Amino acid sequence: MTTVARHKTRKSGGEAPAPRQARVESRPPGEPRRIGWLYVLPALLVYGAFLLWPLVRGAQFSLYDWDGLGTATWAGASNYTAIWSDPVLRGAFGHLLVLIVFYAVLPCCIAFLLVAVMSRSKIHGLAFFRTVLFLPQVVAMVAVAVAWRWVYSADGPVNTVLGWVHALGLPDWRRGWLGDFTFALPAVGIVGTWVGIGLAMVLFLAGVQRIPRELYEAARIDGAGAVREFFAVTLPALRRELAVALTLTTIMAIRNFDLIYNATEGGPGDATKVPAYEVYNRTFNTGEVGLGCAVGVTLAVLAFVVTAGIRRLVEGKDA
Amino acid sequence: MNGRTERFFNHAILVVFAVIAVFPMIGVLTQALQFPDLNFSNFADAWREGHFGTYMRNSIIVTLITVVVAAVLSIMAGYALGTMRFRGAGIVFLLFLAGLTIPTEAIVVPLYFDLRSVGLDNSYAGLILPQVAMSVAFGTFWMRAYFRSVPRSLLEAARIDGANGWTTLWRVLVPVGRPAILTMLLLTTMWTWNEFLLPLVIINSDEGLRTAPLGLSFFQGTHKTDYSLLMAGALIIAAPVVTAYVFLQRQFIAGMLSGAIKE
Numbered sequence: 397m398t399t400v401a402r403h404k405t406r407k408s409g410g411e412a413p414a415p416r417q418a419r420v421e422s423r424p425p426g427e428p429r430r431i432g433w434l435y436v437l438p439a440l441l442v443y444g445a446f447l448l449w450p451l452v453r454g455a456q457f458s459l460y461d462w463d464g465l466g467t468a469t470w471a472g473a474s475n476y477t478a479i480w481s482d483p484v485l486r487g488a489f490g491h492l493l494v495l496i497v498f499y500a501v502l503p504c505c506i507a508f509l510l511v512a513v514m515s516r517s518k519i520h521g522l523a524f525f526r527t528v529l530f531l532p533q534v535v536a537m538v539a540v541a542v543a544w545r546w547v548y549s550a551d552g553p554v555n556t557v558l559g560w561v562h563a564l565g566l567p568d569w570r571r572g573w574l575g576d577f578t579f580a581l582p583a584v585g586i587v588g589t590w591v592g593i594g595l596a597m598v599l600f601l602a603g604v605q606r607i608p609r610e611l612y613e614a615a616r617i618d619g620a621g622a623v624r625e626f627f628a629v630t631l632p633a634l635r636r637e638l639a640v641a642l643t644l645t646t647i648m649a650i651r652n653f654d655l656i657y658n659a660t661e662g663g664p665g666d667a668t669k670v671p672a673y674e675v676y677n678r679t680f681n682t683g684e685v686g687l688g689c690a691v692g693v694t695l696a697v698l699a700f701v702v703t704a705g706i707r708r709l710v711e712g713k714d715a
Numbered sequence: 716m717n718g719r720t721e722r723f724f725n726h727a728i729l730v731v732f733a734v735i736a737v738f739p740m741i742g743v744l745t746q747a748l749q750f751p752d753l754n755f756s757n758f759a760d761a762w763r764e765g766h767f768g769t770y771m772r773n774s775i776i777v778t779l780i781t782v783v784v785a786a787v788l789s790i791m792a793g794y795a796l797g798t799m800r801f802r803g804a805g806i807v808f809l810l811f812l813a814g815l816t817i818p819t820e821a822i823v824v825p826l827y828f829d830l831r832s833v834g835l836d837n838s839y840a841g842l843i844l845p846q847v848a849m850s851v852a853f854g855t856f857w858m859r860a861y862f863r864s865v866p867r868s869l870l871e872a873a874r875i876d877g878a879n880g881w882t883t884l885w886r887v888l889v890p891v892g893r894p895a896i897l898t899m900l901l902l903t904t905m906w907t908w909n910e911f912l913l914p915l916v917i918i919n920s921d922e923g924l925r926t927a928p929l930g931l932s933f934f935q936g937t938h939k940t941d942y943s944l945l946m947a948g949a950l951i952i953a954a955p956v957v958t959a960y961v962f963l964q965r966q967f968i969a970g971m972l973s974g975a976i977k978e
């Protein structure tokens with residue numbers, strides 16, 4: 397690991413030139429190495445007991461059929477195969493894919509293009525814009541859900557604007573957005589886009605300010621147009637920021653329980669059911685605890701793969 | 716384009732998206748105040764009918780204890796992992812790192828059944844202990860990064876002055892590391908205050924123990940379309956974190972964006 401390696405090089409670098417310095421660097425007498433464990437232990441115990449252990453227990457539960465009250469029966473991997481064979485669960489994972497487009501792909505693409513076309517001239521009031529753009533990130537999702545239920549409500553602003561559009565002679569597009577089988581899922585998705593776009597813009601704005609102007613001047617001297625400049629200078633320079641934004645927003649899409657529970661409860665029908673909601677729903681509403689846990693474990697694996705995968709993608713290109 | 720139009724264009728984009736970002740919040744405010752009448756009675760009604768006094772108190776208790784305990788544990792663990800070498804340190808760090816990606820959804824069901832079997836459901840402890848565990852994963856990661864950045868000379872100087880490891884940590888490194896610690900405190904405060912799924916599952920029968928977001932959710936269940944009342948409730952529960960954010964936005968943003976990067 398890099399951690400250990402870096403420590404070693406620093407130490408040997410200190411030892412080589414002056415032996416006296418090496419003595420100062422070395423461990424003082426009477427401080428055993430194992431004391432580190434004493435400092436780590438309290439955190440490790442709480443972390444192990446209330447995070448790692450439940451994760452193990454969740455994996456264990458997922459191998460049984462259990463209604464939460466009676467006796468559990470061994471189920472093997474059937475709860476995991478059910479994720480594919482149960483049409484509602486398969487649908488829920490399909491909805492997750494759609495929501496990842498709305499939560500991660502759309503905000504990152506829109507924000508990236510916007511920031512890329514913005515010139516490199518100094519932005520006045522950058523701190524103010526950052527604060528405002530990032531605001532949706534810090535508001536409790538329950539409050540966000542309440543606010544957007546109003547935005548989408550029968551007399552809410554969306555329908556008001558569509559009413560004006562209708563008055564101009566266009567078709568009447570007004571509807572109860574969150575109660576509509578076709579539009580409920582995209583409507584929820586747009587809330588995710590709204591939350592994610594500010595985060596992406598703040599990241600990219602910070603990144604773009606760090607690109608040396610000379611790179612753009614060099615590209616222009618080489619005769620690069622706007623498109624070439626984008627792929628040759630902006631995109632490579634913001635690769636790390638792009639990876640961070642994609643990771644954070646995708647994880648947000650995966651951990652989507654709060655918004656779904658408070659805005660639609662998975663409805664209408666199964667139209668906005670997502671895996672995060674099904675973990676709760678299967679456990680507490682339909683008495684399929686094993687299945688709920690299997691979905692939870694799958695989400696944990698998914699979150700880990702996304703984080704590691706995007707990081708690998710970025711660092712791989714680095715080499 | 717010349718410089719001036721370019722700059723105008725930049726700001727136009729930013730203004731449009733800033734408006735989009737605050738629009739639902741402005742809507743919430745105008746609804747709650749019944750703009751332009753400026754009617755504050757909605758807040759009083761929501762506060763009373765939604766029992767937000769009790770729920771805010773619960774949130775304050777849970778958040779305060781969680782954040783303080785998690786901070787002390789994280790500082791200690793981060794100190795050891797950042798400045799000491801001992802067998803197994805690498806594996807311990809990887810364990811904490813893995814915790815950064817574990818979603819609440821993956822642990823909440825087993826937590827519920829296991830906490831119930833030891834009588835910790837419907838209790839402050841049942842809310843606090845799991846959230847300390849979640850906060851400690853990030854806290855240790857964050858504090859380790861800070862302690863690694865501390866110049867070795869500072870540690871050496873403290874040792875030459877006769878300070879042992881424990882004193883060095885609390886008398887020298889913690890005071891110097893106030894900015895890093897402040898960021899950690901803010902983030903864990905926000906996450907704990909806003910947490911919804913865990914309280915929903917753990918506080919399943921004792922209404923008196925509901926936290927503020929949970930209270931809003933149940934309030935919504937009973938006032939489905941009374942938006943001015945609901946908006947007042949939303950403002951009440953969002954206000955503490957948003958206020959802290961407005962004053963300390965730099966720390967919030969830096970912390971939240973750094974969580975995903977392993978340096």
